[in-house]
Amino acid sequence: MKLIHLTDTHFVAPPKKLFALDPRARLAPAVADINRRHADAAMVVVTGDLTHWGEPAAYAALKQTLDGLQVPYRLILGNHDDRAAFLAAFPDSPVDEAGFVQWAEDTPAGRFVFLDTLIPGTDGGALCAERLAWLRRTLEAAAGTPVYLFLHHAPLDLGIKGMDAIRLHNPEALLAPLQAHGQVRHIFFGHVHRAIAGSWHGIPFSTLPGTNHQVLLNFHRDDVPGSHEPPAYGVVLIGADSLVMHVHNYLDASPRFEMTEATEPLGRPEELPWLDDPLEAHLKRPAHAAAE
Numbered sequence: 001m002k003l004i005h006l007t008d009t010h011f012v013a014p015p016k017k018l019f020a021l022d023p024r025a026r027l028a029p030a031v032a033d034i035n036r037r038h039a040d041a042a043m044v045v046v047t048g049d050l051t052h053w054g055e056p057a058a059y060a061a062l063k064q065t066l067d068g069l070q071v072p073y074r075l076i077l078g079n080h081d082d083r084a085a086f087l088a089a090f091p092d093s094p095v096d097e098a099g100f101v102q103w104a105e106d107t108p109a110g111r112f113v114f115l116d117t118l119i120p121g122t123d124g125g126a127l128c129a130e131r132l133a134w135l136r137r138t139l140e141a142a143a144g145t146p147v148y149l150f151l152h153h154a155p156l157d158l159g160i161k162g163m164d165a166i167r168l169h170n171p172e173a174l175l176a177p178l179q180a181h182g183q184v185r186h187i188f189f190g191h192v193h194r195a196i197a198g199s200w201h202g203i204p205f206s207t208l209p210g211t212n213h214q215v216l217l218n219f220h221r222d223d224v225p226g227s228h229e230p231p232a233y234g235v236v237l238i239g240a241d242s243l244v245m246h247v248h249n250y251l252d253a254s255p256r257f258e259m260t261e262a263t264e265p266l267g268r269p270e271e272l273p274w275l276d277d278p279l280e281a282h283l284k285r286p287a288h289a290a291a292e
């Protein structure tokens with residue numbers, strides 16, 4: 001099963017920019033690239049901070065961009081989101097009995113569980129008693145089934161102090177039902193705007209750069225400096241006994257080359273269409289390219 005992980009799109013009401021970048025212009029190439037390379041994916045999951053200020057116009061713009069995907073998409077909420085404005089723009093989004101944007105769905109790989117960690121007015125996240133009760137019930141109903149978890153906030157310290165201060169505030173409350181279930185295969189989260197992987201109490205996790213702006217890698221500042229480092233999405237391949245994630249910097253246009261001979265042509269992606277473009281793979285490498 002193939003899954004695409006995207007996160008932290010931070011849309012604002014057009015034509016505004018955010019940190020000197022246009023979030024629409026940063027996400028649209030990801031949509032085009034996913035359609036071109038990964039139309040066979042089962043779904044695209046966006047793990048929160050869909051918008052920066054929760055503006056209705058920002059959600060409308062996000063919907064317009066994501067509706068261009070040829071792959072079904074799923075959206076969860078981050079600290080920058082507004083639950084009511086989100087649900088107004090995406091009325092078909094599942095919610096639990098209490099109105100939180102969290103749900104579970106069964107896939108060929110196992111049960112995907114999507115959590116709502118938004119606490120309005122705070123940058124950190126938490127799971128309240130109601131949301132935890134829902135999680136316990138959901139995991140109990142999936143006994144014996146592999147589970148993959150999606151949430152916005154990091155449930156652990158990552159070494160970036162400014163982000164550690166606004167992680168999930170009650171990680172132990174999340175951990176207990178996960179350990180009771182015993183078959184949580186992976187945790188995907190957003191929020192941190194960097195590519196990071198590791199494990200938490202033996203459970204593997206990963207997170208990714210946002211599509212708009214990034215958090216600068218630093219281990220000493222207490223605040224959160226940003227950067228325009230490149231965005232990325234994750235291509236997740238889930239097998240019966242494995243999970244692999246490739247981090248794809250979809251805006252990268254650095255030179256490509258054939259690894260076989262030192263004399264092979266060096267060129268930008270659009271100049272070497274036969275090299276790695278699945279829709280151009282029928283093209284034969286030009287004879288002169290091999291001969292030069």
Ligand SMILES: [Fe+2]
Pocket residue numbers: 008010048049078080191192193210
């Ligand atoms: Fe974010």
